[in-house]
Amino acid sequence: MKFQAIKGVRDILPQESALWNRVEQAAREVFGTFGFAEIRLPILEQTQLFARSVGQETDIVSKEMFSFQDDEFPELHEFRAFLIFHQLSISNTTPFDLFKAQATGFVGKLARHLERSELPKTPESLRAIKEIPLLLMTLEKIHQEYAQDASSQLQDKFDLNLSHIREHLRAVQLGDNLSLRPEATASVVRAYIEHGMQVLPGNVKLYYMGPMFRRERPQKGRYRQFYQIGAEVLGASDAPGIDAEVIEMLMRLFERLNLMGTVLSVNSIGCKNCRPAYLERLRDALREIRDAWPPRLEHDTLRRIESNPLRVLDSKVESEQAVIEKLPRITDHLCAECRAHYDEVKRQLGLRGIAYQENWRLVRGLDYYMRTTFEITAPGLGSQNAVCGGGRYDGLVELLGGPATTKGIGFAIGTDRLVLSLQESGVGEVSGGPARPAGGLDVYLAWFGAAAQTAAVGLVRRLRDAGFVVELPAVEMKFGKSLGLADRLKARHAVILGEDELAAGVVAVKRLADGTQQKLAEQDLFSYLRAARDF
Numbered sequence: 001m002k003f004q005a006i007k008g009v010r011d012i013l014p015q016e017s018a019l020w021n022r023v024e025q026a027a028r029e030v031f032g033t034f035g036f037a038e039i040r041l042p043i044l045e046q047t048q049l050f051a052r053s054v055g056q057e058t059d060i061v062s063k064e065m066f067s068f069q070d071d072e073f074p075e076l077h078e079f080r081a082f083l084i085f086h087q088l089s090i091s092n093t094t095p096f097d098l099f100k101a102q103a104t105g106f107v108g109k110l111a112r113h114l115e116r117s118e119l120p121k122t123p124e125s126l127r128a129i130k131e132i133p134l135l136l137m138t139l140e141k142i143h144q145e146y147a148q149d150a151s152s153q154l155q156d157k158f159d160l161n162l163s164h165i166r167e168h169l170r171a172v173q174l175g176d177n178l179s180l181r182p183e184a185t186a187s188v189v190r191a192y193i194e195h196g197m198q199v200l201p202g203n204v205k206l207y208y209m210g211p212m213f214r215r216e217r218p219q220k221g222r223y224r225q226f227y228q229i230g231a232e233v234l235g236a237s238d239a240p241g242i243d244a245e246v247i248e249m250l251m252r253l254f255e256r257l258n259l260m261g262t263v264l265s266v267n268s269i270g271c272k273n274c275r276p277a278y279l280e281r282l283r284d285a286l287r288e289i290r291d292a293w294p295p296r297l298e299h300d301t302l303r304r305i306e307s308n309p310l311r312v313l314d315s316k317v318e319s320e321q322a323v324i325e326k327l328p329r330i331t332d333h334l335c336a337e338c339r340a341h342y343d344e345v346k347r348q349l350g351l352r353g354i355a356y357q358e359n360w361r362l363v364r365g366l367d368y369y370m371r372t373t374f375e376i377t378a379p380g381l382g383s384q385n386a387v388c389g390g391g392r393y394d395g396l397v398e399l400l401g402g403p404a405t406t407k408g409i410g411f412a413i414g415t416d417r418l419v420l421s422l423q424e425s426g427v428g429e430v431s432g433g434p435a436r437p438a439g440g441l442d443v444y445l446a447w448f449g450a451a452a453q454t455a456a457v458g459l460v461r462r463l464r465d466a467g468f469v470v471e472l473p474a475v476e477m478k479f480g481k482s483l484g485l486a487d488r489l490k491a492r493h494a495v496i497l498g499e500d501e502l503a504a505g506v507v508a509v510k511r512l513a514d515g516t517q518q519k520l521a522e523q524d525l526f527s528y529l530r531a532a533r534d535f
């Protein structure tokens, strides 16, 4: 069997990872100058964290997460399966006693695990440990009555009670529901609350980088495992200057990377005071269109009218565009505070010389956004041209159990797309052949004979300590083959160490570009290589 990476995930090979590192390093440096520090987050979180924050109705949560139930106590699963599937009849004594003993044992174990918080305390599980013992008592009574006086009525009662017990058993959650994170803002906020960061002075500024997972339909620039570099500002202030500075930081990063042709779009999607009224207006307008003839909306759009009408504005369906353009615009329905906030964000962007365009349809797919939303597109990416999305999420900390006074804003750059755009524009080309480190190989150390191998190991160590990139063949090779390999690896120099050189206390250095060769003592070798590299 031949293994391949699964659908929508890919390897990032050395000729590409050099550029990835450059991008990540630039982000660390630029974000560092804005006072951001790195947070490293877990990849697995409780599914509920994302359901709560990203939103149950979003595509991400409703269909794209890689989720599973954690299974710390497999014996409980077996136990339950036995209780659910075991054939049990009222007329047979032994199986009933066995069932009762097993069910009592299961409830006891479950209660202990719940008490120790080893299993999720869902309402269903708490109900099960209370109800099952009572139902078992009733069941036993019916069973005894039946032994005195068998009737089909008692049989029905018995079966009904048994099915109630089994319903309770099925509803018990025997492990945490976990998901691979589809995004990281929820995790940052979870960590902020968990570690009590609200007591820190000023705004908490954090950045992160790493893989995210969404079960999307893969295409160019869209993967199931993709990477994001993101940053969040959490704190008591929602000053528009924070929004503008976060956007400025992004622009500085893109500038540093020579990413040309980016376009920044901004919008405000209101707050909990003004958005509900707007959503009702939007829904009403959409319902009118839905009910008119001929039908002009697609299935997905029809569904969203009720579940998440803002998402309708995201629609890329060609035939819906004219209709959408005529819908009520949130920008015309902002409350006075949101309008003032939005105006000030735009003024502050201007202050920083940042060009932007307004896009009233920029609503972003996640539930937690409010007020400022923004997106940056870059060239060379086809239809998936958003390299970065972000926005303000003032209610999220409170929603996840933190202080209501904490506000937040952040963004996430799609690293895959950023790298792709740099490559397409030629900025991201990395010299050196495949599978070579970014700067290429300084030295290929060809050794011949056991004594030379010992000397070579020591010399290579000193060269690497001095910062040179060195390749040391692991086995002895014939001269021609060894030097041929040095060529193919695109080494700048072959350093040759054989018995003759060893005896003379020198090495031979061959510059592979032109074949010139000379013999040098070790200390001269270092200065020679250093000069060659600087050149």
Ligand code: AMP
Binding pocket: 183, 214, 216, 221, 222, 223, 224, 225, 226, 227, 228, 365, 386, 387, 388, 389, 390, 412, 413, 414, 415, 416, 417
């Ligand atoms: P979001 O978390 O959906 O706001 O996305 C932020 C950024 O992450 C987007 O602008 C994209 O650049 C990137 N992104 C989102 N989903 C994917 C994906 N499936 N594959 C690659 N990049 C993605």
